[in-house]
Amino acid sequence: MLGLSGYEISLITSMGIAVIFALSLNLITGFCGQISLGHAAFYGIGAYSSAMLTKAGMPLGVGILGAVIFAGLVGLAVGFTSLRVRHDFLAITTMGVGFLFIGIMRQWDFVGGEMGVSGIPGSGLGKPGFMFLVLGFGVLTVLFSLHLKRSWMGYAFDAIADDEDTARVIGLDVSRYKLAAFAMGTALAGLAGALYAHNVRFIDPESFGFVESITVLAMVVIGGIGSVFGVIIAAALLSVLPLWIQFIDEYKLLLYGGLLFAMMRFSPGGLAGLAKQILPKKSSLKASGDTKA
Amino acid sequence: MSKLLEVSNVRVQFGGVVAVNDVSFSLNEGELLGFIGPNGAGKTTMMRAITGVVTPTSGSILLAGKELVTLPIHSRVRMGLGFSQQLVKPFRNMTVLENVALTVGSHHTGSPLSALFKVGREDESTRARELLELVGISDAADADPSNLPLGYLKRLEVARALALDPTILLLDEPLAGLNHAEAHKLADMIVDLNTAGRSIILIEHNLGEVMRICSRLVVQDNGNKIADGDPESVMNTSAVRAAYLGENTDHAAA
Numbered sequence: 001m002l003g004l005s006g007y008e009i010s011l012i013t014s015m016g017i018a019v020i021f022a023l024s025l026n027l028i029t030g031f032c033g034q035i036s037l038g039h040a041a042f043y044g045i046g047a048y049s050s051a052m053l054t055k056a057g058m059p060l061g062v063g064i065l066g067a068v069i070f071a072g073l074v075g076l077a078v079g080f081t082s083l084r085v086r087h088d089f090l091a092i093t094t095m096g097v098g099f100l101f102i103g104i105m106r107q108w109d110f111v112g113g114e115m116g117v118s119g120i121p122g123s124g125l126g127k128p129g130f131m132f133l134v135l136g137f138g139v140l141t142v143l144f145s146l147h148l149k150r151s152w153m154g155y156a157f158d159a160i161a162d163d164e165d166t167a168r169v170i171g172l173d174v175s176r177y178k179l180a181a182f183a184m185g186t187a188l189a190g191l192a193g194a195l196y197a198h199n200v201r202f203i204d205p206e207s208f209g210f211v212e213s214i215t216v217l218a219m220v221v222i223g224g225i226g227s228v229f230g231v232i233i234a235a236a237l238l239s240v241l242p243l244w245i246q247f248i249d250e251y252k253l254l255l256y257g258g259l260l261f262a263m264m265r266f267s268p269g270g271l272a273g274l275a276k277q278i279l280p281k282k283s284s285l286k287a288s289g290d291t292k293a
Numbered sequence: 294m295s296k297l298l299e300v301s302n303v304r305v306q307f308g309g310v311v312a313v314n315d316v317s318f319s320l321n322e323g324e325l326l327g328f329i330g331p332n333g334a335g336k337t338t339m340m341r342a343i344t345g346v347v348t349p350t351s352g353s354i355l356l357a358g359k360e361l362v363t364l365p366i367h368s369r370v371r372m373g374l375g376f377s378q379q380l381v382k383p384f385r386n387m388t389v390l391e392n393v394a395l396t397v398g399s400h401h402t403g404s405p406l407s408a409l410f411k412v413g414r415e416d417e418s419t420r421a422r423e424l425l426e427l428v429g430i431s432d433a434a435d436a437d438p439s440n441l442p443l444g445y446l447k448r449l450e451v452a453r454a455l456a457l458d459p460t461i462l463l464l465d466e467p468l469a470g471l472n473h474a475e476a477h478k479l480a481d482m483i484v485d486l487n488t489a490g491r492s493i494i495l496i497e498h499n500l501g502e503v504m505r506i507c508s509r510l511v512v513q514d515n516g517n518k519i520a521d522g523d524p525e526s527v528m529n530t531s532a533v534r535a536a537y538l539g540e541n542t543d544h545a546a547a
């Protein structure tokens with residue numbers, strides 16, 4: 001079909017899932033400026049939810065919907081308790097949530113403990129059909145991201161990402177906006193997780209660990225915080241790199257950590273920023289800090 | 294005249310420093326009140342207590358009879374407080390115009406969900422441009438605020454506060470960084486706003502302009518209120534003279 005080999009189809013499917021996952025974190029970190037080091041936990045909640053629901057005989061649609069709702073609800077709960085804290089503290093809290101998730105899943109026999117869940121039902125659509133399903137969700141996610149960026153919510157997120165205190169002074173309920181970003185981002189991560197579960201059909205706690213959280217953060221930062229197209233490109237590249245070049249898989253943490261660091265240090269605008277610098281367009285170096293009267 | 298804002302026995306303490314010491318004053322409807330005092334008097338701190346950026350140790354702040362002290366900043370702003378800060382805080386990831394237009398559209402951003410369903414900024418941008426013209430910086434509408442001099446950023450703060458269409462406008466040193474002519478012009482604009490019915494508290498070191506435009510003065514020194522009344526008699530009280538003579542007179546002489 002379409003002249004694509006089975007290998008290419010699975011590559012495109014993986015890319016599509018990674019794009020949805022990365023755009024989900026982009027809502028939180030890119031648009032709203034809230035760092036999360038435990039985003040893979042919500043991907044995992046989505047994967048486990050849909051896996052368990054469909055194994056219990058529910059149709060795929062119910063599994064996916066359940067994944068979105070569960071991940072979003074847990075996200076909302078985590079958000080309520082941790083979004084009042086300052087940026088750096090949020091990083092620690094979300095990292096804690098990530099480890100907590102792994103810890104619980106390992107011990108919880110109902111979801112297979114360390115052995116994980118196998119025999120997850122496929123989509124029933126065949127490999128190409130599933131690829132189209134993933135691409136369909138991918139397109140919807142991209143359209144939603146682009147809409148959000150243009151909306152007044154995106155406008156308010158810009159303000160909050162730049163300076164929370166000033167955002168309050170112009171009347172924005174910063175906590176509610178952050179909570180909204182977190183709920184949407186985690187729900188979308190749940191969608192990506194569900195698609196992942198039905199794609200690989202076997203999941204275990206290790207699939208949703210710290211490395212995955214760092215990987216997805218690297219996609220967002222490398223793509224260029226907040227730039228939808230930059231993040232799509234970074235997610236597509238970083239998700240297939242380890243498949244193309246086998247040895248990268250072993251050095252993932254090192255590679256992505258290094259890339260994260262290099263981007264933060266040399267091109268804070270990520271790929272999108274790099275493109276802006278290279279393309280002939282006026283770009284101004286920003287002076288930071290307040291100006292004292 | 295009815296009291297629009299009533300500050301009673303407000304005290305703000307930072308560790309051992311009492312920045313505001315049981316101060317009471319009120320703002321009448323339609324008034325242009327000058328709130329002055331030497332450096333470090335606690336003027337900005339009082340302003341921050343009113344807007345909720347700092348929490349008073351004790352005291353009460355009523356806006357049209359409603360207690361503000363327990364409310365978060367954004368609620369107070371939405372009840373009608375517009376705040377132009379001494380330390381300028383433009384959003385640096387937006388143009389000057391976008392800074393103001395976002396605030397003009399504050400009725401779209403009351404709840405995240407309704408904000409998500411609202412797109413389009415033309416009307417807000419048009420209004421924002423008018424406000425930039427009003428404060429005299431429309432030539433910088435499309436500029437990145439990081440590249441602008443202080444005089445522009447001060448007026449951006451004022452335009453942004455005005456964009457909220459507030460009942461009370463709180464201005465913390467809006468004239469700082471402006472040259473003589475610019476300061477005079479902006480002071481005239483403040484008078485116009487007041488004449489149009491807006492109640493204003495003006496914190497300012499430029500005493501020449503303060504004396505020219507304010508109908509009443511409150512003076513604070515070292516956290517204590519030392520005078521309250523019409524400008525002429527306030528400036529003639531010995532406590533006020535002592536407070537201003539006690540410090541380096543670089544500001545007071547203006």
Ligand SMILES: Nc1ncnc2c1ncn2[C@@H]1O[C@H](COP(=O)(O)OP(=O)(O)OP(=O)(O)O)[C@@H](O)[C@H]1O
Binds near residue numbers: 307311330332333379
């Ligand atoms: N966040 C803070 N933490 C600790 N001390 C503070 C803080 N803010 C203000 N102060 C102290 O409170 C006192 C009053 O400061 P404030 O800025 O309110 O004075 P001001 O009257 O606005 O002065 P200026 O005319 O120089 O702007 C000063 O001694 C200052 O050092």
Ligand SMILES: [Mg+2]
Binds near residue numbers: 336337338379
């Ligand atoms: Mg001050």
